[in-house]
Amino acid sequence: MTTVTDQHPKEDADIYFETHAAPTNLALVASALNTFLTHHRVAGRRVVLVSSGGTMVPLENQTVRFIDNFSAGTRGATSAEYFLEMGYAVIFLHRQFSLLPYSRHYSHSTNCFLDFLSEWGRIGEDDDAPEGTGDGDVVVRRKYKAQMLDVLRKYRRANEQKLLYLLPFTTVSSYLFYLREVATQMQIFGSEGLFYLAAAVSDFFVPPSRMAEHKIQSGDLPDPLAEDSTPATTKSDSKGGRKLMIDLDPVPKFLKRLVERWAPDGMIVSFKLETDPSILLQKCHMALNRYQHNLVIGNLLATRKYEVVFVSPDGEEWIRVPQAKDGETQIEIESEIVPKVVDMHERIIKEKKAAKRA
Amino acid sequence: MTTVTDQHPKEDADIYFETHAAPTNLALVASALNTFLTHHRVAGRRVVLVSSGGTMVPLENQTVRFIDNFSAGTRGATSAEYFLEMGYAVIFLHRQFSLLPYSRHYSHSTNCFLDFLSEWGRIGEDDDAPEGTGDGDVVVRRKYKAQMLDVLRKYRRANEQKLLYLLPFTTVSSYLFYLREVATQMQIFGSEGLFYLAAAVSDFFVPPSRMAEHKIQSGDLPDPLAEDSTPATTKSDSKGGRKLMIDLDPVPKFLKRLVERWAPDGMIVSFKLETDPSILLQKCHMALNRYQHNLVIGNLLATRKYEVVFVSPDGEEWIRVPQAKDGETQIEIESEIVPKVVDMHERIIKEKKAAKRA
Incomplete structure (x- = not known):
């Protein structure tokens, strides 16, 4: 784990970590990460951190209500599979219950895997269970088996070769603690470490000092929060109903911290999701200028599945x-x-190695 | 679909429906519901509406950020299975991608179903694929097959007998449109209709007239919203960062509407989730007094999996x-x-029938 060293003045990011409790399993995660990273470093494998899914911003300590960012985790889960195919070991830092590599192909609600299964005794009716299975066996129906076998084999390979480390988060604060831990441990990879930050991280949070302990009441009871300076309070509206007012602080810019201190030698890719096409490119360039990292991948909510734009110091390139x-x-x-x-990562590794030799 | 009749003065609930767009598939859903309900009415089966999961409250029309209520949908999905076992037909009104009956046993992240499968050619290694399967077949591993077979059979029965109608929602407004539609159509069941409202429905919403069109900007760009009276605006804080202020209106009390007009003869069960044990019972009694329905099931976030309290006109009863x-x-x-x-439903049906005869 990192500590803030004396040569840096205390910044918002430091204060953020000091005022938030670390995830209770952070020490265990740190140890497992160390094993994972050492193993792949010895094997000469590159490693990528893929972040995925949205961060939860609780409005109450005992959380019933929260603010969330739209993200099923499709971008992250799908990308992780392709990184595995290209020989990377993958740390998959994902929102709990968002999509995962491989199992994403069979979500429980669309493509429900139960529809793919058949029971031996029912062959007469279904006519698509493999022959030769015995009573009480459950088998994948013939028409689905080729695709499922492909997914299953890749999933098994990733598991058996320990290529995929799944690290779930829920809140924006747990995400940030894990990100710092992973990044500082990945320093042993130098330029061979890659950060592919596809998670939708909230820009705003409720400081713990202003967090309501219990579920915010909608006005049935005398408001227990009225005397606190809580971030969310209710007030009567003109009809006697109660309005909810929520007041959030900006999350410090951790991408800056990642680029400058946690992962100074790694390649860093961030994502920018917008809904308004007229500001997308401007926002991508602003992020690249501000954080001085390697690549911003811009995308629009409506078209994100079939077009993105790469914005890097080399310029803009649309991929469709x-x-x-x-x-x-x-x-x-x-x-x-x-x-x-x-490809970009390989070029950067070569350039950094050449620069070292020079 | 229902329309507001002239004898009722216009209330907040009416205005809510008038100012929100109905889900685009509402006519299709209404027609499918009609088929489902007629079928089971003819078959003499009772029907229960089970609502499940949390409602999303969008902060933007093109939604990136939203407020949500904590709910994986476990209570609803599990209860739906038991209602099916007890002979009810079930309309499962659920948050999209929340847990579903049967597939809930194998979520993609815990109990991943891929771990339960085996490939025939690997029997030598696994020693737990059934014998007799052929090359390329995918089968459920021996140690998991009994439980999966049980789930699969129940799932098949529900599908084949068309006992389960899955109706997904995302926003609080789509939830309310569907609830109204289901309830008014269920009137043909009279007292044999049951409403089991386990969904975590938001108390607050952003009126469409004050909704931002695009993703709310965190302050990198001049704030495009500054001149609108939008529900969420950013303002500079003392350090030059931007705070997010969100201002929400109370959702009209639709349970009142359900009890009085949409489902006057059905049995209605609502849930109350709290985090503070000291107010749980008081909140349950207040809800029962306010809405005059049949049963409030109270539960605490921390203990909801092993204790609940039934609060009804008969008194309080803890179930553990x-x-x-x-x-x-x-x-x-x-x-x-x-x-x-x-049991309560049966008693209510008998009482209503006796009252009719008297």
Whole structure:
């Protein structure tokens, strides 16, 4: 774990860590990460941190209500699979219960895997269970088995070779503690470490000192919060109903901290999701200028599955895949994004090595 | 679909429906519901609406950020299974991607179903694939097959007998439109209709007239919202960072509308989730007094898996199951809750029938 060294003046980021409790399992995670990273360092493998899913911003200590960012985790989970195929070991820092590599192909609600299974005794009715299975066996139906076998084999390979480390978070604060831990441990990889930050991280949070302990009441009871300077209070509206007022502070800019201190030698890729096409490029360039990292991948909520823009010191480059028509399978744009990022990573590794020799 | 009749003065609930767009698929859903309900009415089956999961409150029209209520949908999904076992047809009105009956046993992140599968050619290594399967077949591993077969059979029965209608929602407004539709259509069941409202419905919303169109900016760009009276605006804090202020209106009390107009003859069960034990019972009694329905099931966030309290005109009754120790399987408290609710429902049906005869 890192501590703030004396040569740096205390900044908002330091205060953030000092005033938030670390995840209770942080020491265990740190130890498991150390094992994972050492193993792959010895094996000469590159490593990528893929962050994925949205961060939760609790409005109460005993959290019933929270602010969230839209993200099922599709970008992160899909990208992680392609990084694994390209030989990387992957730390998958993801929102708990968001999509995961491999199992994402069979979510419980769409493509429900129970629909893919058959019971031996029912062959007469289904006519698609493999022959030769015995009474009470449960088998994958014939028409689904080729695709499931492919997914299953990749999943097994990742597990058996210990290529994938799953690290779940829920709140924005647990995300930041884990990010710092992973990044500082990944320093042993130098330029061979890659950070692919696809998670949707909240810009705002409720400081612990102003957090309500219990569920905020909607006005049925005398407001227990009225005398506290809590971030969320209710007040009567003109009709006697109660309005909810929420007041959030900006999350310190941790990407700056990552670039400058936690991962000074790694390649860093951030994402920018917008809804307004007219500001997307401007926002990407502003992020790149502000943080001085390697690449911003911009995307719009409405078109994110078939176009993104790479904004780097080399300029802008749009990447597109055809938009699937009804009934067609959408080509995964991550199959284009990841190899391009890996190319850039290779170039950066070479440049850094050349610079060292010079 | 219902329309507001002239004899009722316009209330907040009416204004809510008039100022929110109905889900685009509402007509299709209404037609499918009609088929489902007619089928089970003819078959003499009772029907229960189970609502499940949290409602999303968007902060932007093109939604990146939203306020949410904590709920994985465990209570609803588990209860739905027990209602099916007790002979009810179930309309499962659930937050999209929350847990579903049957598939809930194998979420993609815990109990990942991929871990339960084996490939035929690997029997030598695993020694737990059934014998007799052929090359390339994917089968459920021996040690998991009994439990999965049980789940699969129940899932199949529910599908084949069309006992389960899955109706997903995302926002609080789509939830309310669907609830109104389901309830008014269920009037043909009279007292044989049951409403089991386990969803965590937001008390607050952002009126469409004050909704930001695009993602709210954190202050990198001149604030495009500054001149609007939007519900969420940013303002500079003392350090030049930007704070986010969110201002929400109270959601009209639709339970009142449900009890009085949409489902005057059905049995209605609501849930009350609190974090503070000292106010739980008081809140349950207040809800029962206010809405005059049949039952409030109270529960605390920390203990909801092993104790709940029934608050009804008959009084209070605690229901508890032992708390599982490490390694033990938790007895599902819904296996106690649902039969008790069904008992109450039977009593209410009898009383209403007796009252009609008298």
